[in-house]
Amino acid sequence: MRELFRRYKLLLLAVVLLMATVLLYSYNLRHKSTTTFFERAVLTFAEPFQSGIDQAVDAVRNVWKNYLWLxxxxxxxxxxxxxxRELKAKLLQVEEISQQNQRLRALLAFVDDLDRPALPAQVIGEDASNWARTxxxxxGTKAGLSNGLPVVAAEGVVGRIIKISQNSARVLLITDASSAVAALIQRTRTRGVARGQGQDLSVEYALRTADIEVGDLLVTSGMGGIFPKGLPLGKVADIEKGQFGLFQQVKVETMVDFSHxxxxxxxxxxxx
Incomplete structure (x- = not known):
């Protein structure tokens, strides 16, 4: 191929120059109002080449336009x-704020029913090991808090403060094994002590003959000087009465979902 090009390169160059001259001449003739016979012949001869070039130019132009469009x-x-992505993020923020407002409204309603001064706080840490529930x-103390103060949620009792610093406080949950709250069955006023069982509560010292049913509400009795009277603790989930003994075994599911x-x-x- 190279040898062929070298042999006929002068001829090819002459043909290219001739075609360029003819096309340029044809292009100039197109803008004239009148043409001679020779000029018409040149136009006729150059027409296929001119058309091919126009099509090639149009094709390149279209490809370029399509590329730019893409x-x-x-x-x-x-x-x-x-x-x-930004709108989805904003929507999630709005949803989060909406849910938080609902929880805060429930807390405010609880404060109104409680008729006690209360300070709202955010949960910033959790310890739910086998050894402690806090x-x-x-x-903390900067906000006027102190050890022993009761902590509640809109659903009911959470626990009490056991350790405190300037800007934070640790709360012992009522489900902790070391937690005990004086309680009573709301329907029958049967007294007992609600003790933490890790996930739920048990009612100790409830007499075997006491009237307790599944679904009964357990509330604070107000005795002990920590929790006000009548705060919800949980609902009775299971009852066992043995043939012997003074007390029955009562299992209570807490009102508060501590995991959320x-x-x-x-x-x-x-x-x-």
């Missing part, structure tokens, strides 16, 4: 995807 479409898609809240606890109230005042 580049622009890709940039628009990237911008739309980014905008979509949470950490973001309020985010906001709490610390009761800081006495009865008004």
């Amino acid at each position: 580049i622009d479409a890709r940039q628009r898609n990237i911008a739309l995807l980014q905008e979509n 949470i950490v809240i973001d309020k 606890l985010e906001e709490v109230l610390v009761i800081v005042g006495k009865d008004q």
Whole structure:
């Protein structure tokens, strides 16, 4: 192929120059109002080549336009995807704020029913090991809190403060094995002591002859000086009465879902 090109390169060059001259001449003739016979012959001869060149130019132009359109479409898609991600993030934020507002409204309603001064706090830590059931809240002595104050949620009793620092406090949950709360069955006023069992509660010292049924509500009795009277603790889930002994075994499911606890109230005042 190279040898053939070397042998006929002068001829090929002459043909290319001739075609270029003819095409240029044909292009100039197209803009003249009148032409001679020779000029018409040149136009007729050059027409197929001119048409091919026009088609080639149009094809290149279309490819370039399509390429630019694809580049622009890709940039628009990237911008739309980014905008979509931002809108989804904002929607999630709005949903989170909406859920938080619902929880806070429930807490405020609980405060109104409680008729006690209370301080809201956020749960910022959790210890749910086999040895301890505690949470950490973001309020401490700087906010006026102290050891022993009761902590509640909109659903019921959470626990009491056992350790405190300037900006945080550790709360012992009522489900901890070392936690004990004076309680009573709301329906029959049967007294007992609610003790933590890790996940749930048990009622100790409930007489075997006492009227207790599954579904009964267990509330604080107000005795002991920590929790106000009438705060929900849980509902009776199971009862066992042995043939011997003075007391029956009562299992209680807590009202508060400690695995999803985010906001709490610390009761800081006495009865008004």
